[in-house]
Amino acid sequence: MxxxxxxxxxxxxxxxxxxxxxxxxxxxxxxxxxxxxxxxxxxxxxxxxxxxxxxxxxxxxxxxxxxxxxxxxxxxxxxxxxxxxxxxxxxxxxxxxxxxxxxxxxxxxxxxxxxxxxxxxxxxxxxxxxxxxxxxxxxxxxxxxxxxxxxxxxxxxxxxxxxxxxxxxxxxxxxxxxxxxxDLVGVEIGGALKNIIALAIGTLHGLGFGDNAKAATITRGLHEIARLGVKMGANPLTFLGLTGMGDLIVTATSEHSRNFRCGIMLAEGLTLPEAEEKMGMVVEGVNTTKAAYELSDQYGVEMPITKVLYQYLFHDISEQEAFSKLMQREKKSETDGLKDLLENQLKDWTRE
Known part of the structure; x- marks a missing residue:
């Protein structure tokens, strides 16, 4: 062809x-x-x-x-x-x-x-x-x-x-x-939002945080992606597949990832404009962080990693303040929010 x-x-x-x-x-x-x-x-x-x-x-x-x-x-x-x-x-x-x-x-x-x-x-x-x-x-x-x-x-x-x-x-x-x-919605949402988490992981890497923190951020990041995606009409199973977990892993753990590399530069003290200029390529996670933060408010979905990264990128909170905001949130069950969304999705499938 x-x-x-x-x-x-x-x-x-x-x-x-x-x-x-x-x-x-x-x-x-x-x-x-x-x-x-x-x-x-x-x-x-x-x-x-x-x-x-x-x-x-x-x-x-x-x-x-x-x-x-x-x-x-x-x-x-x-x-x-x-x-x-x-x-x-x-x-x-x-x-x-x-x-x-x-x-x-x-x-x-x-x-x-x-x-x-x-x-x-x-x-x-x-x-x-x-x-x-x-x-x-x-x-x-x-x-x-x-x-x-x-x-x-x-x-x-x-x-x-x-x-x-x-x-x-x-x-x-x-x-x-x-x-x-x-599932077009799920495929596109997974591909878009994983850039946010990769940017956050790069920042953690640049600050010297270890594998524990990175694994937690990837896992909890997938929760955020799924919560918003399901609210927007995605199939939750999509986020366990190639365009969910698969793309998240490869983008958040590799030097090939421009979002990961940009996060490292920010942690090393470069400003956002300086990091983007040094990259020489578009870092999609930056604009997507802002868009996803606004979408989370529109849909009433809790996305703490996205929210903290948004504040870090656009409102100049320090790395320490960002870390504290995540670690000192109120006590929760690991499946809070996602469980309800999955149950509602299953009810919809049953009705269909």
């Missing part, structure tokens, strides 16, 4: 190699002439994937219309803050071309202000005339390891549940396994 990837970042580039290996014709869109020229000439993308050779048959272009015209399937691989503008432009071009394509995105986060999931953003900007379905591809998948053909397993879900089988067929190979999941 003809597949276009919008974005020349690390994950978009690694996926171009998966798709090319699978025999598809792949074209990438990028805004930087320098990056596009490097991909076409040297078959590398040194800014995002050092020491990785890109398949020579993968092509790149700065001509958005040309890249869109090439595609039967379009992969949106840009930061969450750019998804709306890209989707709007994509809609215009596809209407002019009188064409419909299958959309799949790989962004993990929530839109500031609207708190929308990425598929919801795309759906607001694109019509049935241009998008046959809007899918997500998500799971524990560092771009660096995907590019090296390290075994990777992800999930796909969609709005109409029509395009997922195609996405599964197109992406899956001996090194890259794709499962179908019917």
């Amino acid at each position: 003809n597949i276009s990837i919008l974005g020349t970042g690390s994950f978009g580039t690694s996926l171009s190699m998966v798709l090319d290996d699978n025999g598809h014709s792949v074209m990438m869109y990028g805004r930087s002439n320098e990056t596009v020229d490097e991909i076409n000439t040297n078959h590398t993308n040194s800014r995002y994937l050092e020491n990785i050779k890109i398949n020579p048959s993968v092509k790149a272009s700065t001509d958005f219309e040309e890249v869109v015209r090439h595609a039967d399937i379009i992969v949106i691989a840009v930061p969450v803050k750019a998804v709306r503008a890209v989707s709007r432009e994509l809609e215009k071009i596809l209407l002019l071309q009188n064409r419909k394509v299958l959309i799949v995105h790989v962004a993990k986060g929530l839109e500031l202000g609207t708190h929308l999931r990425v598929s919801e953003i795309i759906n607001e900007e694109m019509s049935d005339q241009t998008a046959s379905d809007i899918c997500v591809l998500s799971g524990p998948s560092h771009a660096e390891e995907v590019a090296l053909k390290s075994p990777t397993t992800v999930s796909t879900a969609s709005i109409k549940n029509e395009g997922v089988k195609t996405i599964q067929d197109v992406f899956m190979n001996e090194n890259f396994r794709v499962y179908v999941n019917e």
Whole structure:
């Protein structure tokens, strides 16, 4: 198939190699002439994937219309803050071309202000005339390891549940396994909110906290993700899978994770703008922390780790104060809140 990837970042580039290996014709869109020229000439993308050779048959272009015209399937691989503008432009071009394509995105986060999931953003900007379905591809998948053909397993879900089988067929190979999941809300919420916990874990690591504190934060963080996700309509079982626990583990424990690395920088004394500038890439966990904090208030869901991280990032409370707020909360049962949500979900399933 003809597949276009919008974005020349690390994950978009690694996926171009998966798709090319699978025999598809792949074209990438990028805004930087320098990056596009490097991909076409040297078959590398040194800014995002050092020491990785890109398949020579993968092509790149700065001509958005040309890249869109090439595609039967379009992969949106840009930061969450750019998804709306890209989707709007994509809609215009596809209407002019009188064409419909299958959309799949790989962004993990929530839109500031609207708190929308990425598929919801795309759906607001694109019509049935241009998008046959809007899918997500998500799971524990560092771009660096995907590019090296390290075994990777992800999930796909969609709005109409029509395009997922195609996405599964197109992406899956001996090194890259794709499962179908019917829970679009859970897949996207898990992928977005794990960045918050990874940012918190990075901060703990930078402060010298040990494995006990990290394990507790990951575990309690999963509770927070599940509580909010279920309130928003997700299946609680999704958070025990690849896009819940799986993605949380890989993002909160690896030097490949930009959220983890950003947390370390903050603990070492860099300001948030300084850390983001040094990263040179978007740290999705920062904006997602703010959006999730506001969503927790909207849905009446207790999310203490998210709340404390929000205060740490945006209201300059100290590391010690943040730690004290978490450790000295009122006494609780470990299953408080989540138990009630699960019981209510089971009742809903029984009625259905």
